[in-house]
Amino acid sequence: MNGEKMQAVKIYAKKDFVKNFKSGYPLINRDMISNSEVLKKEGSIIELYDERNQFLGKGYFGIQNKGIGWILTNNKEEQINQLFFERKLNTALSERRKLYQDSETTAFRVFNGEGDGIGGLTIDYYDGYYVVSWYSEGIYTFKDYVIQTLLNEKGTLGIYEKKRFDRKGKYIEDDDFVAGERAVFPLVVKQNGIKFATYLNDAAMVGVFLDQREVRKQIRDHYAKGKTVLNTFSYTGAFSVSAALGGATKTTSVDLANRSKAKTIEQFQVNGLDESDHEIIVEDVFHYFKYAVRKKLKFDMVILDPPSFARSKKHTFSASKDYPDLLKQAIEITNTNGIIVASSNCSTFNMKKFKEFIQKAFDGRKYKIVEEYTLPSDFKTIKEFKEGNYLKVVFIKKLS
Structure with a gap:
């Protein structure tokens, strides 16, 4: 050690x-x-x-x-030991006390890498359970310090881990359970009252991205009522569920992954929604865009949250290069005065550059940026490491 x-x-x-x-x-x-x-x-x-x-x-x-x-x-005399990790983790946990006390939100980030003082380590909370993500073998050598600190925390039920460093290009998968008691899955958690079925032992993805909490709330509370919504790269349908809870007349979820359909149905069901009122499509998003143009389909809201990098049989997508073209296709199937929620978690460009992508995609057509979001407060960042604030979300009104 x-x-x-x-x-x-x-x-x-x-x-x-x-x-x-x-x-x-x-x-x-x-x-x-x-x-x-x-x-x-x-x-x-x-x-x-x-x-x-x-x-x-x-x-x-x-x-x-x-x-x-x-x-x-920056203190040469400071020792990087059990006490160091305890101090950093306990400070971070105390800064999230308000979230711990919020009965409508039972899943959030409690430690965000360099933002909380230890790069390469993140910890998320899921209603009594912690998920620790290790981003290198180096930080993993400090495992005992971190796990012991979390076990000492009042209310800890169990701990899971994600080894996000790889060997020979493969994510390291095992049972993921570390200590305490095992959760019963699905573990249903809430963010702003929206329920999500999660699986903390399910490799790298557990079922919901916690950093979009405020964006989903905004869609539910202020944008969805009476609207038709297309959710692309939909994963487990979190944005679709949020829109449906907000009164959307219909949502359409599109994702290439086969498992996305069953996962999205489950998210509708845990929220008491009838999934048969909505459309869930397993298909390459790029193919779907062509289909929608061909069929003259239009939506009141299009949600565009692609991964930073994706590869299918016919397409390779890199957000830093291809986002303007993707957004251009979304514009084509958005109604006039409709909303496009453009999102990216790619850390290689900032909000200023993202807005340049938006301008390029609209190519002279009129639009208005209605509001924008970066990471929520539990995803703490520091000004000295700007790339740590990776999330960029812009609500765009298409005017012509």
């Missing part, structure tokens, strides 16, 4: 990146370091210095898709 007895590995920041680290940037990339070859064992404590041997920060070595490690403290 890691801790103060472990000898720290000294690494040196290249001159061009020293300013970044001094301003609080927490992520270490290999190209920022002049001697990265000294990093051998994931989970090693690292001390970062500039080329003049001035201390910059202390953290851990862990390879994930974003980089090779995270700075956890």
Whole structure:
């Protein structure tokens, strides 16, 4: 187990990146370091210095898709041990007390990586159960510290985990149960009173994306009544259910994954809705758009929340390149004065760039941005790491 007895590995920041680290940037990339070859064992404590041997920060070595490690403290004397993890986790938990006390919301994020002071680690809460996501073998070496802190938390029923680091390109799947008592599935949780059937032991996806909580509430409360709604890349139909609860006359959910249909039906049922009043289609969204144009279908609201990257037999989609074209197709099947909810969780571009995509897609046609959302408060971010605030959601009114 890691801790103060472990000898720290000294690494040196290249001159061009020293300013970044001094301003609080927490992520270490290999190209920022002049001697990265000294990093051998994931989970090693690292001390970062500039080329003049001035201390910059202390953290851990862990390879994930974003980089090779995270700075956890700027205090050279601070030990990264059980007490360190307890302090960070307990601070984060106390900041979410208001959500713990909200009977209408029983699922939310309690620890959001670098936003709460430990990059590479996220923890979500599902009505008494915690799901811990580890993003590298490095952070996984601190597992005992995290699990013990959560077990000490009053009201903890059980803990599940997701090892989101891979070996040979494959997500590591096992039972996912760690400690406490096992949940009975589906575990039905709520966000703003909307119910979701979740499966905490079901590999990387549990059944609902918690970061869209406020967007779904807004659709239900202010946009759905009397409207026809198309929900693309619908996953388990969370947006469709929200619209239906808000009085949509009909929702159409489209997703390529075979399991999406049964999952969406289940979400309708746990909310007391008759799924036969709605359409659930297993199909490539790009094919569906062509079908809708051919059949002259139009919708009052189109929800566009694609993954950052997706591949089907005939299409490869990358949000950073292809979002304008996708949005252009959505515009074609949206009624005049209808709403498009354009969303992206791609961290490689910001809200400003996203709005440029929107302008490009409308290509001279008139539109109005009605409102916009980023991550909710439980998905805490820091200004020094802007890419951590990855979510961008824009409600667009099509005027012509």
